[in-house]
Amino acid sequence: VKVVACYSIKGGVGKTSTAVNLAYEASRRGIRVLLWDLDPQGAATYSLRVKAGVQGGAKRLAGSDGALRPHIRATDYRGLFVIPADFSLRNLDVLLDDRKRSSHRIRSLLGEEADRFDLAILDCAPGLTLVSESVFAAADALLVPVVPTPLSQRTLEQLGDFLRRSEQRPVVMPFASMVDRRKSLHRELAATLARTVGGFLSVGVPNASAIEQMGVVRAPVGVAAPRSAAAVAYRELWTEVAGSLWS
Numbered sequence: 001v002k003v004v005a006c007y008s009i010k011g012g013v014g015k016t017s018t019a020v021n022l023a024y025e026a027s028r029r030g031i032r033v034l035l036w037d038l039d040p041q042g043a044a045t046y047s048l049r050v051k052a053g054v055q056g057g058a059k060r061l062a063g064s065d066g067a068l069r070p071h072i073r074a075t076d077y078r079g080l081f082v083i084p085a086d087f088s089l090r091n092l093d094v095l096l097d098d099r100k101r102s103s104h105r106i107r108s109l110l111g112e113e114a115d116r117f118d119l120a121i122l123d124c125a126p127g128l129t130l131v132s133e134s135v136f137a138a139a140d141a142l143l144v145p146v147v148p149t150p151l152s153q154r155t156l157e158q159l160g161d162f163l164r165r166s167e168q169r170p171v172v173m174p175f176a177s178m179v180d181r182r183k184s185l186h187r188e189l190a191a192t193l194a195r196t197v198g199g200f201l202s203v204g205v206p207n208a209s210a211i212e213q214m215g216v217v218r219a220p221v222g223v224a225a226p227r228s229a230a231a232v233a234y235r236e237l238w239t240e241v242a243g244s245l246w247s
C-alpha cells in the first residue's frame with residue numbers, strides 16, 4: 001500500500017481539502033483508497049458525510065492491541081473508505097510515546113490492510129509532534145500545501161531541516177495552495193517556489209469558492225462542481241502525484 005500524508009506544520013493551508021479531493025480522484029480511477037483522518041477536528045470525516053468517532057477511541061485504534069479493520073467505514077463513493085476522526089486522537093502522542101518502536105506504529109497498522117487497499121491518505125493535524133514522526137515513517141510521500149506567503153516558505157524550510165536530521169526520508173512534494181492569481185505577491189512567490197524548491201509540484205490549487213463550499217455541501221469538488229477550476233486542479237494534481245508514486 002502506498003502511503004501519502006497531507007502534512008504541514010501550519011494549519012489552515014489546505015491539507016484536509018487536498019486529502020479529501022485526492023482520495024476521491026484516486027478512487028474514481030479504480031484505486032482502492034483508505035483515508036485516515038488523524039485530525040481530532042474531523043473535517044475530512046465530516047466532508048465525506050461519515051459519522052465521527054472511533055469505538056474505544058485512539059487506544060483501541062492505535063494502542064498495543066489496536067487494529068484499523070473494525071473502524072474502517074464506507075463512504076458514498078465506490079472504493080473510498082475512511083477511518084473517522086475521534087476526539088481522543090488528541091492523545092495519540094501520549095499513546096505512541098508509551099510504545100516501543102512507536103515511530104513505526106502507523107506504518108505497521110496500515111501494513112495489515114495492505115491486501116485491501118492500494119493507497120492510504122493520511123489527513124494530519126498541524127504541528128511537528130510524535131504523531132508527525134510516526135507519519136513520516138509511514139509515508140512514501142508528504143504532500144505539503146504551501147500558501148504563497150513568505151511565512152509558509154519558512155515553515156517549509158523548517159520541515160526540510162527536520163527531515164534532513166531524521167532517519168525518515170519520505171519524498172516531500174510541496175505544491176502551491178490557495179493561489180490567488182490576482183495578487184502579484186502570490187504569483188511571484190508561487191513562481192519562485194516552483195523554481196527554487198526541490199520537488200515542488202507543477203500543479204497548484206487556486207483559491208476557489210468551490211473548495212470553501214465543501215464544508216457546506218459535504219462532497220468532493222469533483223462531485224459538487226466537476227467543471228470548476230478547482231476540480232480540474234485536483235484532477236491534475238492527482239495525476240502528477242500518482243505519476244511519481246508509481247513511477
Ligand SMILES: Nc1ncnc2c1ncn2[C@@H]1O[C@H](COP(=O)(O)OP(=O)(O)O)[C@@H](O)[C@H]1O
Binds near residue numbers: 015016177
Ligand atoms: N484552494 C482553496 N480555496 C479556497 N478556500 C480553501 C482552499 N483550500 C482550503 N480552503 C478553505 O480554507 C480552510 C482551511 O482549509 P483546510 O483544507 O481545512 O486546511 P487544513 O487542513 O490545512 O487546516 C477551509 O475553510 C477550506 O474550506
Ligand SMILES: [Mg+2]
Binds near residue numbers: 016039043123124
Ligand atoms: Mg485539516
